[in-house]
Amino acid sequence: MNSPTRIAAAFAKPHPALVCFVTAGDGDTAANLxxxxxxxxxxxxxxxxxxxxxxxxPAIQNANLRSLGxxxxxxxxxxxxxxxxxxxxxxxxxLMGYANPMIRRGPxxxxxxxxxxxxxxxxxxxxxxxxxxxxxxxxxxxxxxPIRLATPTTDExxxxxxxxxxxxxxxxxxxxxxTGKQQAAQTSIEEAVGRLKAAxxxxxxxxxxxxxxDQAGAIARVADGVVxxxxxxxxxxxxxxxxxxxxxxxxxxxAKAVHSAAKAPSKEG
Amino acid sequence: MASxxxxxxxxxxxxxxxxDFGGRYVxxxxxxxxxxxxxxxxxxxxxxAFQAEFDDLLEHYVGRPSPLYFAERLTDALxxxxxxxxxxxxxxxxAHKINNCIGQILxxxxxxxxxxxxxTGAGQHGVATATVCARFGLPCVIYMGxxxxxxxxxxxxxxxxxGAEVVPVTSGRGTLKDAMNEGLRxxxxxxxxxxxxxxxxxxxxxxxxxxRDFQSVIGKEARVQMQDRIGRLPDLLVAAIGGGSNALGLxxxxxxxxxxxxxxxxxxxxxxxxxxxxxxxxxxFPGVLHGNKTYxxxxxxxxxxxxxxxxxxxxxxxxxxxxxxxxxxxxxxxxAITDEEALEAFxxxxxxxxxxxxxxxxxxxxxVAKRAKEMPKDSVILANLCGRGxxxxxxxxxxxGVEM
Numbered sequence: 001m002n003s004p005t006r007i008a009a010a011f012a013k014p015h016p017a018l019v020c021f022v023t024a025g026d027g028d029t030a031a032n033l034x035x036x037x038x039x040x041x042x043x044x045x046x047x048x049x050x051x052x053x054x055x056x057x058p059a060i061q062n063a064n065l066r067s068l069g070x071x072x073x074x075x076x077x078x079x080x081x082x083x084x085x086x087x088x089x090x091x092x093x094x095l096m097g098y099a100n101p102m103i104r105r106g107p108x109x110x111x112x113x114x115x116x117x118x119x120x121x122x123x124x125x126x127x128x129x130x131x132x133x134x135x136x137x138x139x140x141x142x143x144x145x146p147i148r149l150a151t152p153t154t155d156e157x158x159x160x161x162x163x164x165x166x167x168x169x170x171x172x173x174x175x176x177x178x179t180g181k182q183q184a185a186q187t188s189i190e191e192a193v194g195r196l197k198a199a200x201x202x203x204x205x206x207x208x209x210x211x212x213x214d215q216a217g218a219i220a221r222v223a224d225g226v227v228x229x230x231x232x233x234x235x236x237x238x239x240x241x242x243x244x245x246x247x248x249x250x251x252x253x254x255a256k257a258v259h260s261a262a263k264a265p266s267k268e269g
Numbered sequence: 270m271a272s273x274x275x276x277x278x279x280x281x282x283x284x285x286x287x288x289d290f291g292g293r294y295v296x297x298x299x300x301x302x303x304x305x306x307x308x309x310x311x312x313x314x315x316x317x318a319f320q321a322e323f324d325d326l327l328e329h330y331v332g333r334p335s336p337l338y339f340a341e342r343l344t345d346a347l348x349x350x351x352x353x354x355x356x357x358x359x360x361x362x363x364a365h366k367i368n369n370c371i372g373q374i375l376x377x378x379x380x381x382x383x384x385x386x387x388x389t390g391a392g393q394h395g396v397a398t399a400t401v402c403a404r405f406g407l408p409c410v411i412y413m414g415x416x417x418x419x420x421x422x423x424x425x426x427x428x429x430x431x432g433a434e435v436v437p438v439t440s441g442r443g444t445l446k447d448a449m450n451e452g453l454r455x456x457x458x459x460x461x462x463x464x465x466x467x468x469x470x471x472x473x474x475x476x477x478x479x480x481r482d483f484q485s486v487i488g489k490e491a492r493v494q495m496q497d498r499i500g501r502l503p504d505l506l507v508a509a510i511g512g513g514s515n516a517l518g519l520x521x522x523x524x525x526x527x528x529x530x531x532x533x534x535x536x537x538x539x540x541x542x543x544x545x546x547x548x549x550x551x552x553x554f555p556g557v558l559h560g561n562k563t564y565x566x567x568x569x570x571x572x573x574x575x576x577x578x579x580x581x582x583x584x585x586x587x588x589x590x591x592x593x594x595x596x597x598x599x600x601x602x603x604x605a606i607t608d609e610e611a612l613e614a615f616x617x618x619x620x621x622x623x624x625x626x627x628x629x630x631x632x633x634x635x636x637v638a639k640r641a642k643e644m645p646k647d648s649v650i651l652a653n654l655c656g657r658g659x660x661x662x663x664x665x666x667x668x669x670g671v672e673m
Binding site for chain 1: 284292293294295296297298299300301302440441446447449450453454457458460461556557558559560562565567569570571572573
């Protein structure tokens with residue numbers, strides 16, 4: 001199965017997708033990732049730690065610092081990804097992070113290394129469509145989906161530019177702000193997802209500030225996927241070696257809420 | 270990248286790139302905002318009323334033009350080239366920072382923004398921002414590393430007197446770059462009403478361009494003043510570089526004068542051989558941080574490393590993207606000066622000219638001292654004295670072993 005197909009298959013399931021994020025190198029990442037899959041995550045986002053995570057709130061900032069504090073390198077992150085791919089051949093894996101660690105050795109190097117590690121998509125927070133040349137062509141060349149973000153400030157006029165060259169799914173950042181803070185009102189999410197679905201066939205996953213099964217379930221009724229990050233990352237920070245068990249529990253309750261929500265009607269439907 | 274362009278003064282391109290550098294590497298939430306800012310800046314550039322208000326405030330509020338001064342005793346002491354100073358330390362608030370803050374707050378008002386944020390290291394840009402916010406009656410939040418808040422308490426008090434809220438930043442390692450991260454986090458959460466006044470010629474396009482343009486008043490005045498005083502342009506321009514705004518302000522109007530050489534002076538801290546310096550151009554590698562591609566202090570994995578300099582204003586792991594381009598094209602030469610050399614130059618200027626310089630231009634003065642000795646007596650060096658040293662007397666006293 002090639003990369004884009006793995007993501008497409010996750011969103012083609014008869015229920016909305018749960019997308020779960022943890023930071024690479026924070027705690028026993030392999031065990032944490034396995035716990036997310038066992039709990040029912042449909043897509044995994046693996047955070048690449050960076051010294052300056054300027055779009056992230058305190059929870060993910062701290063996870064970055066913990067990871068870098070124990071000496072996590074880019075090679076470690078890729079190794080975590082490669083081993084995950086070995087254990088879970090069908091679960092889509094997306095790397096999420098910032099431009100500088102991704103392009104340090106050149107975009108070709110990174111795209112090649114990510115491809116060899118079995119990565120399906122890459123979310124780079126600080127490469128907007130205007131700077132796509134910095135990494136986008138190299139990722140597409142290797143069959144890796146450059147997953148873009150749309151936000152409440154992305155207007156109708158700009159949306160086609162965001163969609164151009166993007167792949168995998170569209171990540172809707174539901175609040176203008178940083179990760180892990182407040183959650184957007186359900187009505188504004190519904191309105192935004194409707195607007196996005198009219199413009200693209202890509203699945204729409206909604207994230208930022210989603211913490212509880214209730215919130216996740218509500219969003220899953222209108223979107224194709226729900227992204228949870230900070231709430232999971234906080235468990236890793238609080239529970240250390242015992243984190244996998246806690247992650248499995250939270251993921252299972254999130255998955256139950258998300259998977260039982262009625263699937264959002266597709267553009268055609 | 271062209272190594273010999275016809276002009277060095279037409280950067281950046283329409284995408285905000287200076288050769289390979291610059292650009293708009295920001296989160297999607299901020300993208301529409303920086304595009305708005307660019308549109309508004311283009312409109313302001315074409316509006317004579319905007320320029321008139323900027324000029325009027327610089328003259329009557331900031332105190333421009335700043336004097337051009339022949340440092341006769343320093344020249345004699347060095348025994349070589351004539352040394353002249355552009356006296357931007359005589360501006361209101363004591364540094365060049367205010368030039369840019371005036372321009373940006375006029376843009377903020379033009380855009381209908383009602384809240385101002387900024388980052389600061391040593392506190393000079395924070396004080397300048399708090400000053401213009403008081404002048405125009407806008408609320409102001411300044412992000413400052415917790416460690417800097419402790420070390421620079423007089424500037425923290427100044428900002429508070431001026432009505433600003435100073436937020437100590439404890440995230441990350443609590444340094445200037447973390448203060449900038451926190452500024453960006455605030456901005457992304459308050460895009461509807463907030464204007465971010467960036468303090469140097471860095472960040473996403475159009476900031477490097479507009480900060481340079483506002484600071485170019487330094488070089489424009491200096492060209493005219495030099496012609497008036499000696500009937501020709503200087504042979505060498507020298508300026509200190511942290512983010513690089515005072516240097517670009519001086520250099521940019523001279524970039525197409527082939528006989529004018531230019532020297533940018535980075536902070537070598539304890540020396541370029543180790544990790545304890547803040548010389549992004551001489552000791553760093555290209556990368557992406559805080560919205561632009563430029564030279565950065567970083568490790569082999571692209572993690573940003575901490576800069577070090579005795580001067581808190583130079584202690585930043587990046588550099589404005591136009592300097593990265595000017596370095597690669599070879600138009601500007603870059604060198605670095607250690608903490609020790611800067612301290613010596615600081616004292617030299619105090620004793621020879623009766624001017625207490627900030628530690629930032631002390632780096633430029635140290636480089637001037639080296640170059641002047643190698644140049645003939647009829648040659649002319651013009652250095653930017655971009656800040657006064659009152660804020661640094663505690664740091665200098667500590668280094669000299671004096672208890673205050």
